[in-house]
Amino acid sequence: MELKYTENQRMIADMVRDFGAKHIKPNMMQWDESQEFPVEVFKKLGELGLMGVLVPTEYGGSGFGYLEYVTAITELSKIDGSIGLSMAAHNSLCTGHILAFGNEEQKQKYLPKLATAEWIGAWGLTEPNTGSDAGNMRTVAVEDGDYYVINGAKNFITHGKIGNVAVVIVRTGEVGDSHGMTAFVIEKGTPGFSAGRKEDKLGMRASETTELIFQDCRVHKSQILGNVGEGFIQAMKVLDGGRISIAALSLGIAQGAFEAALQYSKERSQFNKPISSFQGIAFKLADMATEIEAAALLTYQAADMKNRGLNVNKESAMAKLYASEVSVRVANEGVQIFGGYGFTKDYPAEKYYRDAKLCTIGEGTSEIQKLVISRAVLK
Numbered sequence: 351m352e353l354k355y356t357e358n359q360r361m362i363a364d365m366v367r368d369f370g371a372k373h374i375k376p377n378m379m380q381w382d383e384s385q386e387f388p389v390e391v392f393k394k395l396g397e398l399g400l401m402g403v404l405v406p407t408e409y410g411g412s413g414f415g416y417l418e419y420v421t422a423i424t425e426l427s428k429i430d431g432s433i434g435l436s437m438a439a440h441n442s443l444c445t446g447h448i449l450a451f452g453n454e455e456q457k458q459k460y461l462p463k464l465a466t467a468e469w470i471g472a473w474g475l476t477e478p479n480t481g482s483d484a485g486n487m488r489t490v491a492v493e494d495g496d497y498y499v500i501n502g503a504k505n506f507i508t509h510g511k512i513g514n515v516a517v518v519i520v521r522t523g524e525v526g527d528s529h530g531m532t533a534f535v536i537e538k539g540t541p542g543f544s545a546g547r548k549e550d551k552l553g554m555r556a557s558e559t560t561e562l563i564f565q566d567c568r569v570h571k572s573q574i575l576g577n578v579g580e581g582f583i584q585a586m587k588v589l590d591g592g593r594i595s596i597a598a599l600s601l602g603i604a605q606g607a608f609e610a611a612l613q614y615s616k617e618r619s620q621f622n623k624p625i626s627s628f629q630g631i632a633f634k635l636a637d638m639a640t641e642i643e644a645a646a647l648l649t650y651q652a653a654d655m656k657n658r659g660l661n662v663n664k665e666s667a668m669a670k671l672y673a674s675e676v677s678v679r680v681a682n683e684g685v686q687i688f689g690g691y692g693f694t695k696d697y698p699a700e701k702y703y704r705d706a707k708l709c710t711i712g713e714g715t716s717e718i719q720k721l722v723i724s725r726a727v728l729k
Contacts, residue, residue, distance in 0.1 A: 353646055358414065359421040365398060366425035370433075378430045381556035382701065385548070387436070387512050388556060392467050395437060400426075402465025403441055405449060410462035416591075416653035420598040427602025428609070431705035432556035434602055435712075438595035439508040439557075440464070444471025447517045447588050448535060451576045456535065460515060472513035474504035474562050475585055484519070484531070484582060489564060491520045491532060496571055498522070498534070500564040503546065510560030511545035514538045518562065519581040531581035534573050542567030553704030590666045592713045594656060597649040597669035600677035600709040604645065607677075607684040607702035608638045614697070615687055631687060638680045645673035664726035671719035674709035681706040 355363065373391055381388050395401050403419045405411020412418075419441065427434030445464045448456060463469040480486050489502025500520055507516070515537050523530020536543055546561030576584055612635060615626035625631045648669040655662045681703040685692035692699035710716050 353643075353650060355421065356417065358418050362400075362414075362418055362421050363425050366400070366422060366429075369394070369398065370426065370429035374426075374429050374433055378432075378556065379695065379701070381432070383555075385550070385555045385558075387509075387558040388433075389470070389512060391433065392436065392440075392470060396465070396467025399465075400437060401440055401467040402445065402461070405445060405461050405465040409449075409457055409465060411465040415657040416594065417650065417657060420594065420601075420649060420653045423595060423598035424602035424605065427599045428606035430556065431599060431603045431702070431708075432554045434599045435554050435708070436508060436557040438592075438599055439473065440467075440471050442592045442595040443473035443508075443588060444513075444515065444517050446591055447473060447533065447575065447584065450588065451533065451580075451584050452535070455572075456575065460535065464515070469514035470509050470512055472507050472509040472516035472562070473588075474507050474510075474516055474518040476504060476506050478503060478505045478561075484585070485526045485528065487519075487521050487531065489518075489520045491522050491534070491569070493522075494568070497568045498532075498571065498574075500534070500542070500567040500569060502564050504562040505546075506549070506559055507562050509558055510562050511548060512558050516562060517575065518564075519585050520564075522578055522581075528582045529579040531585075532578045533575040533581040533584050534569050535575055536567070536569055536573060540567060540569065552707065553701070554708050589713055590662050591656060593666035593670035593719070594649065594652050594662070596709055596713045597645070597652065597666070597673040600670070600673035600706070601642070601645050601649050603702055603706050603709065604638075604642050604673070604677040604680040607681045607699065607706070608635075608642055610698045610702070611635070611638070611684040611687040614691075614699075625687070634683050634687060638683055641676045642680065645669075645676045648672050664723055667719040667722040667726075670713060671716055671723065674706075675716060677706040677709045 399412035402411030403414050407413040423434050423438050464471050491498040491500045517535050519533050522532040542565045544563050546563045549559040616624050618625045652662050652665040652669040684699045685703050688699040691697045
């Protein structure tokens with residue numbers, strides 16, 4: 351398999367690099383320090399079509415496929431993982447869920463606003479005490495005439511506060527029943543629906559992460575995505591695409607960390623030689639480059655299969671598992687190559703290092719990915 355950009359991918363990559371140099375790099379450390387979500391950046395990304403990459407043109411999107419989508423995330427994440435993460439979550443989770451399972455009325459109502467970033471989207475599955483154990487979720491929706499009344503809380507929600515609309519999976523049946531959960535699309539401002547505490551994070555600090563709180567929140571049945579009881583099944587399908595997103599995010603961070611370390615190794619001299627000439631450094635760079643190439647192959651294989659409508663459960667988990675762990679290893683080696691300077695905020699290595707770790711946790715930990723892969727190979 352040859353990794354060669356199509357004309358569309360080259361166009362997107364060039365566009366993102368130019369955009370990042372102008373609108374992201376000058377302010378990204380300020381956003382990181384203050385944990386500021388740069389909403390205006392995402393409005394501009396919406397104008398470029400990057401907040402609706404996979405949305406068909408009839409709903410205001412770009413109408414591209416997963417290869418273009420992976421390219422956009424990767425190039426953004428080379429610059430700033432926080433921006434790549436938020437762009438990915440908006441596209442693959444909230445927008446992607448509505449695109450895949452919404453009815454025509456829901457698509458017409460929400461997708462044009464999401465695709466242009468007029469609205470920012472959130473997606474809620476995880477809860478404080480259940481994590482990946484979604485079957486035991488405690489956020490409950492009780493039927494009341496033409497409405498459902500929702501009580502409970504979600505946590506670790508990207509765009510939980512800034513978001514204008516959220517897709518939320520809640521329990522409508524018995525605990526542990528995979529057909530006992532339902533997805534609702536809920537707009538900001540709905541009585542009883544609010545954002546809670548904002549997380550103070552190690553990395554990805556410009557990508558907002560908060561709680562979502564539901565207190566007697568009445569949601570009309572017209573806001574159900576698909577049918578009652580399908581929420582968990584829908585979420586698992588959405589997460590197959592989400593894993594590709596995190597693989598692309600991981601790949602971008604790894605490439606950014608590698609390119610920064612490579613450049614530094616050529617500029618930094620010791621004993622009257624660039625440190626890249628020393629075998630200890632050169633071998634690190636060789637290992638980094640090899641692992642990045644392998645991660646790219648897995649990621650683009652999963653994206654290509656997704657484009658062709660194939661089941662990517664195993665492939666997306668493999669891509670996410672390997673690329674995320676490569677991202678952490680490459681970022682760690684990047685700090686080593688920078689030496690003491692890698693531990694300071696004057697150089698980019700420390701931010702890549704902090705941002706990379708989330709990739710092994712988001713959309714399911716590495717252990718969860720191994721569980722998904724092992725189930726597939728042991729069939």
